[in-house]
Amino acid sequence: MSRPPPSTAPDDARKLADAASTLAELRAALEDFEGCTLKKTARQTVFSDGVEDAPVMVVGEAPGRDEDAEGRPFVGRSGQLLDRMLDSIGLNRQSNVFISNVIFWRPPGNRPPTQGEIAACVPFIERAVTLVRPKLLILAGGFAAQTLLKRDDGVMRLRGKRLTCGLPALTEPLHAMVMLHPAYLLRRPQDKRLAWADLLAFAAWADEVGIQRGPGL
Template structure:
């Protein structure tokens, strides 16, 4: 039976599981194709010159030299109003040295309760999707969000909230130094690619994020919550998973 058919029968099977991806040591990112966008590491320095919470966050993020230090800095940061209504600061899950990093939007109710990203119904689907190409947060995935605090009522984060929190996710990517990034959902893709283009046009087209002096291939990917609502997207999802597997195999 499909690996995640129990979550929602209408979502259907994406495909039969492929051979596992080995957690090999990171190789140099392959040359990307398709539409290309860049986010330069200098954004952190630029944000640091701004007044207000975004500038304060950028300074804290820039001064953190390890992921643990960055998590502590984020937990101490009071510049985002979302922290006042959230139960948890949701920093990450998985293996920080993994070749692949998934970046989502923001925690939901389940994530706020557990303190880990993507643990609710859509998170279970995301795990099942990644498992079809041999990826797991237990062995070879690192997972984070653009925003670490749940917006009240699971509303979409505001532009100001995204800008305030952006220096932290940029620094998190820089410190984790993944070989490949998967931008899960439109908010993640738009924020990190600095674009207004929607996820339905971005998905499946390799982009480039330039962070910390590295050019990192980035793949915009449908959010699993969207896939649960729109099971007709399963063919696109499987095509994108195959593209991710191909990129990993080329770099191993």
């Protein structure tokens, strides 16, 4: 029995993403893209929220039920926790944060995305990061960290460290830091002390690179 031909979705996604010169164009390209099977079962595309020229960008994993319903990332319980965490160090999506996910459509039942689904989405999130070009990139959870940093290390080994994220279209790598995903912290509140330590480290780095933070820490 012959194998099916390899999917052209990753190459198609790369061409569409690379052709976008603005976030609005990238959003439109994503809406037109039919190469990810998750789009067939999701209610809508969940692209981004926040300020497009923000100095801080947060990237998570994938939309959940609430995000799929509302069309914005991080609006459920984990998103509310994320907002409180960011607010504690003077950051928010209304003034200085841009938020997105690696995956733009909710996986059925919140299952992990397949390798094919990831490959179809990665060109778009990499292009989004390139277009925003934040002073600091926050990667929420191990999935986002491993996908964008191209590393196999677990989140506990990566969290709170000063890292870099290099992408082909960037002349210089971006400053990046990994944090525990808010959904994980809701399941394991005893690890919030680790998250607080990471927030302190991120706030200090933000000050060093000249990011204006509001009231908070």
